[in-house]
Amino acid sequence: MPTKSPLAVFINCPFDSRYQKFFDAIVFTVIRCGFDARCAREIDDGGGIRIDKIMNLIEACPYGIHDISRTELDTASNLPRFNMPLELGIFLGARRYGTGTQKLKQCLILDKAKFRYQKFISDISGQDIHAHGNRIESLIHEVRDFLRTSGSHISGGKKIYDEYLRFEKSKPAICGSLELSPEQLTYKDLTHVIAQWLARS
Amino acid sequence: MTKQKRERSLTDNEAKAVARMLRVSPQKLNLVAQMIRGRKASAAPADHQFSSKGDVKQVLAGPTVMKIGSSRSRKGKRQHLNTQQVTDGLQIVNTYKKAGYGISGVTRDGVIIVKPSGKPDSFNLIQLDRALSEVGSKS
Numbered sequence: 001m002p003t004k005s006p007l008a009v010f011i012n013c014p015f016d017s018r019y020q021k022f023f024d025a026i027v028f029t030v031i032r033c034g035f036d037a038r039c040a041r042e043i044d045d046g047g048g049i050r051i052d053k054i055m056n057l058i059e060a061c062p063y064g065i066h067d068i069s070r071t072e073l074d075t076a077s078n079l080p081r082f083n084m085p086l087e088l089g090i091f092l093g094a095r096r097y098g099t100g101t102q103k104l105k106q107c108l109i110l111d112k113a114k115f116r117y118q119k120f121i122s123d124i125s126g127q128d129i130h131a132h133g134n135r136i137e138s139l140i141h142e143v144r145d146f147l148r149t150s151g152s153h154i155s156g157g158k159k160i161y162d163e164y165l166r167f168e169k170s171k172p173a174i175c176g177s178l179e180l181s182p183e184q185l186t187y188k189d190l191t192h193v194i195a196q197w198l199a200r201s
Numbered sequence: 202m203t204k205q206k207r208e209r210s211l212t213d214n215e216a217k218a219v220a221r222m223l224r225v226s227p228q229k230l231n232l233v234a235q236m237i238r239g240r241k242a243s244a245a246p247a248d249h250q251f252s253s254k255g256d257v258k259q260v261l262a263g264p265t266v267m268k269i270g271s272s273r274s275r276k277g278k279r280q281h282l283n284t285q286q287v288t289d290g291l292q293i294v295n296t297y298k299k300a301g302y303g304i305s306g307v308t309r310d311g312v313i314i315v316k317p318s319g320k321p322d323s324f325n326l327i328q329l330d331r332a333l334s335e336v337g338s339k340s
Contacts, residue, residue, distance in 0.1 A: 154312055
């Protein structure tokens, strides 16, 4: 049975303001590489059970990008943030126990340092964990290298990073023309702005 | 005494096409025309193939794109619409359509940019198109 969305990439990462630039860079790179960026942010409609929606999203996505670099204690509550490892677990579970195309799922697991994960999620040892070192350029390189297997020719990470910087530079002006501030852009807004900007540039 | 030859008003790498009495609204036509305005002659037909404005594409396929496609390039050679390119483009569009995707456009390195699912929350696509045009013309 063919996948419903063969180009869908599930993005599993923190949504806080400190991570916003990294999140934007992942979304930009995914769209730039010719894929459809999907994440839990697009289902913030308040209705239905959130975990069901996330599982439906994971089921629909043959690719996954999981950044577990912010699996750390929350400064306000002093409790660890488990959403990313949980969603990574669901993704790996779908690949392990799912049937048909679910078994073909591919994922990229990112952390800020290469072997840091062994201290808090050692059960995923054996997976190839990539480190981005909290640098956007490395993050874009990693995401691009993961998605280049799609078959089409995709420019190198350096070029995509330069394009990302150009986009970030023009984003305030685009938002200004739309009478919005960059912080007001919702996830859906952002994906449309990126896609149209890339289509024109 | 023979009439003096009129100087070409456009430069060698420019072309002008005029179409009158088109049965389409100027606003709708301009949305598609903006996609290819200022683009290279070789890139314009490809961009145009990925437009979702079906009826306008038909209109533009005649007077505008064909004229641009056959304009003189900088080197002085004639460029023609590459029919293979167009056929390939249509096949790609159909493949994406079957998979449930729209196409926003194509990058210079040939990557097809998939149209994101759903509609934007804070604006519509016409407003976004206008905003990008404004920003593009200023920069």
